[in-house]
Amino acid sequence: MGTPTGSSGVLGHLEHHLGPVQRVESAQSDQGNRGYDLTSFHRDEPPISTIVTNGLRFQTITSMLPEELACSLWDGQENVAQYLVDSTASMILKNGRGLEYGMVIENRQPIVNGTEIQAVLAHQSPFFGGSFDVFPDNNQPELQIISLIPITSGEAGVVHSEGPSALFERFKENQANILDVRRPAVA
16 A cells, blocks of 8 residues: 555655654735745754745646755754745745756855855755655655755855765765754855
């Protein structure tokens, strides 16, 4: 018997990898319906908070597969993860185009005050394994989960010139903690 593909199946998939739901910010607000909820998940070991869109996959956007966005950061930085996910999802809806792995979304100034973070890299999750990135599985994917990795302007330059693998190699060489938006740049 296969994994259910409805919302409960997706929720189970996310909780399996990300830990239990902590809260849900509804798509409904005073300004209307933004098109997706923001769901917060938490793992104790290591202490990671992840924000995931829920509903982006039902919107009219051009993408290889229906997609949801996720951003994982250390506990205490979930507000940053929420901002990055929400602003990126809003941009996707405005443009009508989804993300692909390897895409970089840049800003002219730091996105997060007091940090060097000026961009996000759309990538497979570097934390939860390949089975996290597609639902229900690689054989019959119905949903793609795009992880947003906060990066600096210099790191975005590495992605543009050498590709995402080169940036992850630099992260490894420098023992960069990419769960922390206050980390030093590696490029």
